[in-house]
Amino acid sequence: QVQLQQWGAGLLKPSETLSLTCAVYGGSFSGYYWSWIRQPPGKGLEWIGEINHSGSTNYNPSLKSRVTISVDTSKNQFSLKLSSVTAADTAVYYCARVRSAAAGTRPMYNWFDPWGQGTLVTVSS
Amino acid sequence: SSELTQDPAVSVALGQTVRITCQGDSLRSYYASWYQQKPGQAPVLVIYGKNNRPSGIPDRFSGSSSGNTASLTITGAQAEDEADYYCNSRDSSGNHLRVFGGGTKLTVL
Numbered sequence: 002q003v004q005l006q007q008w009g010a011g012l013l014k015p016s017e018t019l020s021l022t023c024a025v026y027g028g029s030f031s032g033y034y035w036s037w038i039r040q041p042p043g044k045g046l047e048w049i050g051e052i053n054h055s056g057s058t059n060y061n062p063s064l065k066s067r068v069t070i071s072v073d074t075s076k077n078q079f080s081l082k083l084s085s086v087t088a089a090d091t092a093v094y095y096c097a098r099v100r101s102a103a104a105g106t107r108p109m110y111n112w113f114d115p116w117g118q119g120t121l122v123t124v125s126s
Numbered sequence: 127s128s129e130l131t132q133d134p135a136v137s138v139a140l141g142q143t144v145r146i147t148c149q150g151d152s153l154r155s156y157y158a159s160w161y162q163q164k165p166g167q168a169p170v171l172v173i174y175g176k177n178n179r180p181s182g183i184p185d186r187f188s189g190s191s192s193g194n195t196a197s198l199t200i201t202g203a204q205a206e207d208e209a210d211y212y213c214n215s216r217d218s219s220g221n222h223l224r225v226f227g228g229g230t231k232l233t234v235l
Contacts, residue, residue, distance in 0.1 A: 036224070046161075046169065046212050046226040059222040095168055099224075102175060104157060111224065112159035112174035113214065119168050 003028035023096030148213030
C-alpha cells in the first residue's frame, strides 16, 4: 500500500522560498504523476502542480511564475519550491499521487490517492 | 475563482439521502472525483470515475454525472459523514491542469 510522507520548514518570512519534500513508500514511483495541493486556513483546496518520474511538469497558471516541482527518482521523492512567499501562501500543503484511467469514449480521468499527512506552512514577519 | 461550482453548505437529517453537486464545463467531458475532509485531517477519496468507490468507503456513497454536473449522493447519511466535500476534475481548457470545487460543508442533523 502506497504511503506518502512529507516534510519541510513550517515557518517562513515574507520573500523567502518555501521548500517541501514528499517521499513515496510501498509502491511504484514511475508511471504516475505526483501532485502538490494546498489549503489556506478555513478555505478550500487549490491544486499547485504535478510532476512525473521523467520530470514532466504541469503547473497552476496562477502560481506558475513562482513554483518549481522537481523529482528524485533515486529516492522516490518529489519536491516543491515556491519563491517570494507572502502571507497569502500560508496554508496546509499536501502531496498526493495522481491516478488515471480510461472511461470508454470519454477522455482519461484522474483522481488523487493517497494523500500525504499535510504540512502547515506559515508566512509571517 | 473556481471553474467547478459547489453549494457552500448542505444539511441532511440523520438517515436521509443527500446529494452534493458540482457544476463546470469540464464535467461534460471529464469525470469528477470526490473527497471527504474532516477537521484537521487530510482529504480522503470517496468516489472516482463514473461511480467507483475505493476500498473501505461505505456503499452509501455513490457518484453520478449528467451534462455539466457531477453529483455525490449519500444514501442514509450517518453522523460520521458530517464533513467538507470537494469535487475535482480537469480544467475546461483541456490542458493537463486540475481544479477543485470550492467545497460543500455537509451538516448531518
